[in-house]
Amino acid sequence: MARFAAGLCPAFAGSLWTEPAMPREAILSAEIPEPEEDRDLRPQRMADMVGQQEVIERLRIVVDAARKRSDTLGHILFDGPPGLGKTTFANCIPRELNVPLVTSSGPALKAPKDLIPYLTNLEPNSVLFIDEIHRMPKPVEEYLYTAMEDFRLDIVLGEGVNARTINLKLKPFTLIGATTRAGMLSSPLRDRFAVREHLGFYTVDELTEIVRRSAAKLSCNIAGDAAIEIARRSRGTPRIANHRLRWVRDYAEAKSSGQITVAVAQAALAMSGIDILGLDKQDRAYLETILRVFSGGPVGVDSVAHTMNLATDTLSDEVEPFLLRCELIVRSPRGRMLTSKAFEHLKAWGNK
Template structure:
């Protein structure tokens, strides 16, 4: 199995990461969903082993919680090598990359989460490392400056991003594979929930697993969070097992409705409809009103609302769709004959 090294500061909720790591698959054959992606990665891994070459650099993109980090940790296990992990915000200057690059082993993996948040100067520093497995270190300044070239072990860079469009063209071009991860079906999420409940020694019925899956926004990370909460609810109020009535009661208490919308989703839709008349409204205005970062809205809340047609994006901003009004128990407005947005409600 891969030997995981984490050097430098990390970001995110440590408790959530521990839960995710405990439930995360170890091999490609254990991954549920994203089958086309897994099959292409399996081909790349087998080719790397037969050709005795490092795996080509890989970029994963897609909304949060769909398995980018899971694939990044599974691949070193398949290759029998080590992995070092960091994130774009932790790499503010080229010197921050040096401990990672100089500690690389032959064929090992360097994983950079939120790679789109790396400063451009760090991007440019890593170009020769990705292409020629070397880095150029400048010593001194002005006329006395000199450059030392340091050779690196051959390695694989795996990047994960929720916003691949924010990466520069030269950076994207240096990845041999670019894989976009899609939302999961209810059946796939129910399978993940059943497997992970087994890992947690928590009995769960088939109908309960499907109920949790239906309310998990097509996202494994959300499904795991829903499972952990329901498990805690059952342990506190029942015998620790999860039936469909227990699952419904637990999620109702967590303010997760039957469509998987949570209180932040409903707050978003309420403000868009009640305060801004259904839009169009810019994301910055919505973020300021909700008191959340615009990145949080764009990366975590909006992808599901867009996919399920609660909202749409127009050139002038976000617009509430008929399903958003229905979810809040409101009637969609009747379009005026000259209303340019009228076609959205026909």
């Protein structure tokens, strides 16, 4: 194909189409690097997953229907905060269908030529997973339109009046996109996803079960009330729960007998500055700054950021979402304000 395109237009081979830098087998097995321990803790089938039961039930219907028809599964878009299982779903669905999985990420697809090797090497009915899909540049996003809808690539050769278009037929495939910011996707791309699922936060009971299962996989002995304690301080997010479980496990092995009791869990989390609500040191520093310097608000986030010597984006994107969800702050037209719950929490923490 590359020789054919170059023969029609020598400039084309260097501008849009390039031979894959990896062999076909390497492309099909390419995955985003991930800590080995994270992969070990991740469920392998949807039946093994805890939480998101409504999402799982809907996905089982479309997966079972596609499998019975021996047809291609419709394109799926997962959105929601980090750590809630978007990548886990993307890895489980191909296993349920017994089809190959090809993995990439939005930041890695900088130009259409980076996307073409993935699309042209797909096997029939296979799954292409693009993580952080909202970070793809606009030209790459537009290149997916016909690929998703008609399983076709429109390749333009030449320029101006001499330009011509080649229609390259693709094998039917399923695109699974994962994003933390669905609003950044264009409407034409969002509309091409047959299934759109938003992943919500987990309950304490669900996180407790995840902590228990992860502890078993990590071969660490944990008491039931210790699992609950870790779950309560994990912000409704399995990824955070697993990170905090590992820290508590290390603390128990270094400072205790290795048994994770509720006292050991509390001591370990207190040492890392994680309080009963799951707030860390930076979260409390944000609240304390508004209380101490600005008398509880209202105050603009820029003023708080300058006072704390942090970037405004760090506060608005990393710190504030959880504080808003916990009802510790409110955003008013005049700025950020602490709630009565925040005053009570800071007072309780200061008395410890």
